[in-house]
Amino acid sequence: MVTNAYEYEDGNALAGPLSELFAVDVTAATGRCVSCGDTGRVADLRVYVNAPGYVARCPGCDHVMLRLVRSPDAAWLDLQGTLSLRVPMPPG
Amino acid sequence: MARTALPGRLSPRLEWRVATLADFVDETATARTLLLDVPGWPGHLPGQHVDVRLTDEDGYSTQRSYSLAAPADGERVELTIQRVEDGEVSPYLADTLAVGDPIELRGPVGGWFLWHPSRTAPVLLVGGGSGIVPLMAMVRARRQARSRAPFRLIYSVRTPMDLIYASELRRSARDDGGLDITTVYTRSAPEAWPRPPGRLGLDDIERFGWPPQFEPTCFVCGPTGFVEHVATTLVHLGHDPRRIRTERFGPTGG
Numbered sequence: 001m002v003t004n005a006y007e008y009e010d011g012n013a014l015a016g017p018l019s020e021l022f023a024v025d026v027t028a029a030t031g032r033c034v035s036c037g038d039t040g041r042v043a044d045l046r047v048y049v050n051a052p053g054y055v056a057r058c059p060g061c062d063h064v065m066l067r068l069v070r071s072p073d074a075a076w077l078d079l080q081g082t083l084s085l086r087v088p089m090p091p092g
Numbered sequence: 093m094a095r096t097a098l099p100g101r102l103s104p105r106l107e108w109r110v111a112t113l114a115d116f117v118d119e120t121a122t123a124r125t126l127l128l129d130v131p132g133w134p135g136h137l138p139g140q141h142v143d144v145r146l147t148d149e150d151g152y153s154t155q156r157s158y159s160l161a162a163p164a165d166g167e168r169v170e171l172t173i174q175r176v177e178d179g180e181v182s183p184y185l186a187d188t189l190a191v192g193d194p195i196e197l198r199g200p201v202g203g204w205f206l207w208h209p210s211r212t213a214p215v216l217l218v219g220g221g222s223g224i225v226p227l228m229a230m231v232r233a234r235r236q237a238r239s240r241a242p243f244r245l246i247y248s249v250r251t252p253m254d255l256i257y258a259s260e261l262r263r264s265a266r267d268d269g270g271l272d273i274t275t276v277y278t279r280s281a282p283e284a285w286p287r288p289p290g291r292l293g294l295d296d297i298e299r300f301g302w303p304p305q306f307e308p309t310c311f312v313c314g315p316t317g318f319v320e321h322v323a324t325t326l327v328h329l330g331h332d333p334r335r336i337r338t339e340r341f342g343p344t345g346g
């Protein structure tokens with residue numbers, strides 16, 4: 001898929017791919033951007049599908065907060081652009 | 093959490109399940125609802141979606157997301173696919189997939205763009221084109237739960253021919269107490285339609301939505317440009333961004 005400014009989906013599109021890695025739904029988690037410090041839902045990130053991976057950018061400053069690449073035998077998750085991730089959890 | 097408990101909890105989410113097309117309904121010339129049987133389906137909430145995976149004979153596989161169009165009903169799952177000209181996956185699902193054919197499906201997924209039938213707060217639904225699909229799941233779940241939550245739906249389509257779920261929406265507007273539906277046409281409207289065709293604007297959202305003081309939860313779904321425009325307008329009208337939930341279906345259109 002060719003990428004231009006408007007060709008993105010949102011973080012909801014990561015729900016399936018991230019379900020391979022996490023036991024809980026991460027799209028409802030709140031992330032803080034390394035670059036601008038804003039917090040927001042993973043669901044609201046701008047997700048670009050650059051096959052074979054996903055690049056998720058901060059809607060405030062466009063900084064890359066998350067990258068996910070899936071190969072046949074591994075998943076590679078890069079969270080360098082995310083300072084913290086607050087994940088809602090059932091009481092445990 | 094006990095480590096041993098994890099695999100048991102994880103596996104149902106991870107699994108690609110084989111779904112079989114049981115039947116289909118043509119909604120418009122370009123949109124088809126697939127009724128799929130999915131053995132072991134765990135149920136879902138309105139607004140959630142699935143990933144669909146297609147694999148060809150050489151092993152090349154590709155996947156796309158599709159919203160669940162109806163509330164959970166045992167092992168039956170409904171998806172409504174809008175055919176994208178020159179698309180890789182949607183023309184196959186909308187035209188080629190035949191009754192009895194299998195596809196792979198993973199879900200339900202998504203924990204943010206969803207509505208719990210137990211909620212009572214006012215809800216504003218704004219859909220563009222096929223963005224109506226997850227919103228319809230909410231309308232149907234509301235009816236099924238006999239919820240009295242005040243709902244308003246603004247549905248933007250190009251022409252009357254593009255209306256998905258047209259007759260059911262007409263019935264809902266009449267029979268589902270507390271649900272108001274406004275259809276906005278962007279290219280051509282039916283004869284004597286009070287609003288001239290044109291892009292969904294601030295006036296429409298102000299007039300047919302809720303005032304921000306009512307603190308509605310706003311669900312906005314459709315092509316990326318549409319969602320962007322509506323979400324910006326809602327914020328401009330004074331809605332709290334934290335109560336605006338969006339689902340972007342990708343490029344252009346609307």
Ligand SMILES: Cc1cc2nc3c(=O)[nH]c(=O)nc-3n(C[C@H](O)[C@H](O)[C@H](O)COP(=O)(O)OP(=O)(O)OC[C@H]3O[C@@H](n4cnc5c(N)ncnc54)[C@H](O)[C@@H]3O)c2cc1C
Binds near residue numbers: 174182
């Ligand atoms: C969470 C989520 C839920 C979704 N739910 C639904 C749903 O319920 N029903 C539904 O029909 N779709 C839904 N979509 C969109 C769907 O996932 C696909 O993007 C769509 O079916 C196009 O896939 P394709 O393989 O046919 O096209 P591609 O091969 O991916 O694209 C082909 C061409 O069409 C353009 N294009 C891609 N997508 C669109 C689009 N949506 N509108 C206009 N042009 C486009 C591309 O730029 C390209 O030029 C959803 C997307 C997400 C992220």
Ligand SMILES: [Zn+2]
Binds near residue numbers: 058060063
């Ligand atoms: Zn940022």
